[in-house]
Amino acid sequence: MSIVKKLRARPGVGRSTVAAFALESLISGFYIVITRSLAPVLFAVMGMTLIEIVRINVSAYIAALLTVLGVYNARSLIQNRVKLKLLVFHGLERVAWGFIPIAASISGTLLYMVYTLAVCLTVPTGILVNAVMLGGLSSEDAKKLFAIRSALGAVSSIVGQLLTILILALLPGVAKYLYLYLLAMAVGLCATIVLSFAAIPRIVAEEREEPRESVEAIKASTAFLFLAILLSSSSIIGTIWGPYLIRKLHAAEYIAVATGFIYTVTSIFASLFWNSKPYTVYRVAIASVATVPMLIAMIRIPTAHLAIAALYAFTNTGANFLASFVFADIAKRINVFKASTMLIGAWCLSQVMGLGSVYIAIPLGAVYAFIVSMVFVGLATAIAFTTIPEVAIVPEHLTISYARQLYHVSIASYSFMVFTIRSYIVLTLKLLGLSIVFLLLYTIYRIMLYITTLKP
Missing domain, CATH: 1.20.5 (Single alpha-helices involved in coiled-coils or other helix-helix interfaces)
Structure with missing residues (x-):
């Protein structure tokens, strides 16, 4: 907690709130890694094909993207009594994810409905969490809290991954998925309880909004596009990489699992590393992450992909931090709620674009999916180096x-x-x-x- 104490809270957000949000991320990392990473495995066990798994995800994230637009247009409904509404959405999200195995055992239609609801509930939760942090802390302290939350979330993700592997290996039948999801839901609700002790302001104030074509508005737009396109590439890699290792490179299953484990471990140290670096150093992260899809597609030695996973985690964390930190810098000069919504909207849009591309590319082969990923990350790199002043390599x-x-x-x-x-x-x-x-x-x-x- 010594790091947390160094953060200077603004009026209305005390150190207890900063500590609560850090602890919330530590607890939620366990819940998130189990519920999200197990979902496609559960769907496959229930008899879904890869195309059907991608389809249900695309449908859910299209609904989430519409939810983003709806929440922003009706933002006045959740900007008052922020703490109560954050706790309600935070808790409902975890309950919805916990009921996914139950819905899957009843009918496919109910599974579609519950899964879509669970994904959509992440939208208001994420918007309110970001709004409290961006609105209640200085930009520098908001950046530090972003980095701390990322590192702590990765730590508990490791625990969740190890427990998942252990339970899947030891317990027979489909019931083990129900046990894991209910455990994740219970742990996730503990994070909700932690937030209930935070001194969250009653109202997220509307900051002065700049004219549409102001420098800040344009910077927010370019950062949004950069993040959405970069995350689209990440979505493709996250979906295809594991099956590609097993089916195309004939790697052992533990290699595919180990790549995810190494990615998570590396991201802990990457979060702490990139937090203290000036913006110009982020050029290295952006340029390096652009090479990852090509390396995955070209290198045929399965064990070498463990090193690629470490490189990807290190550089991708830095590239993602760039966009988040840009929003932290300009949030109070445009609109805190708008900046928070754009961060969540970029994630939802990236899932639609990335998974939609996978849906089209799957019949053609994994290599085509990696080519699309290269195009996305190349486009994101071009946007960063030409339109984001903090890392641009062209004259101002x-x-x-x-x-x-x-x-x-x-x-x-x-x-x-x-x-x-x-x-x-x-x-x-x-x-x-x-x-x-x-x-x-x-x-x-x-x-x-x-x-x-x-x-x-």
């Missing part, structure tokens, strides 16, 4: 110009997407209404025909 005036152009393209693309979606929704409703009218007319026709054919 060009950085501003490129960032503004990218911002305009993003706004135009978003407007077109919203217009298209609305048009399709309206068209669908009109066709549905027309179908109902035709159905009623046909029903009336059949009734009249039946009446006229009756003998007197």
Whole structure:
């Protein structure tokens, strides 16, 4: 807790809150690694194919992305009585994830509903957690707390991974998944109890929002795009890497498990390393992480992938921290709630783009999925080096110009997407209404025909 004591809380957020959020991450890491990492394994055990597993995830994250938009547009509903609403969403999220094995044992439809609900509940929880940290701490202290939470979460993730392997190896049948999920839910609810002791402010204040084309608004947009595209690459790698090792490289199962373990262990030290480094050093992380998809696809020696996992964890942690730290710097100059929503929105959007790409690439082969991952990470690298001032390698005036152009393209693309979606929704409703009218007319026709054919 000595590190936590060094963080200087702003009015309304005391050291107890900082300590509570650090402890919450330590406890939640155990719950998260079990519920998230076991989900695809459970789905496979229940008889789902890889395509079906990807499909249920894409559907869930599309719903989560819509939830992000809904929460932001109705943000006034959760900006008051923040502590109560954070505890409610925090607890409900853990209960929903805990019921996934039960839903899977009842019916596929119920599994879709419960899994989608569980994923969607992570949205308001994440937004409120980020809003409290970004709004209650200085930007430097918010960065430190991000790093501390990342490291502590990774520590408990290791415990969760080891326990998962042990229980899966020792217990027979499908019931072991229920035991693990209920245990994870119970531990996750302990994190909710910890937050109940935190002195969380009643209201997340709306900060002054800059004009749409201000420097801060443009920087937030470019950081959002960078993070969403980078995480899309991570989503593809996380989905394909393990099966690729086992099926294509014929690696032993423990190699696939060990890559995840090494990634988690390395991320602990990476979180502490990148926390204290100036922004210019992050160029190394961004340039290095861009090589990982190519290394995975090209290196055919299974044991060498353990070293790649360490490299990936170290560089990917730094690249992710860059975007989070940029948001921490500008959160109070745009809008704390907006910055928090963009962080969570980037994650949801990345899952839709990444898993959607996997869904398309799976029939073609794993190599094509890695190629798409290379494209994503290459695009993220280009965005960082040309539009994010903290790490840009082009002159400052060009950085501003490129960032503004990218911002305009993003706004135009978003407007077109919203217009298209609305048009399709309206068209669908009109066709549905027309179908109902035709159905009623046909029903009336059949009734009249039946009446006229009756003998007197």
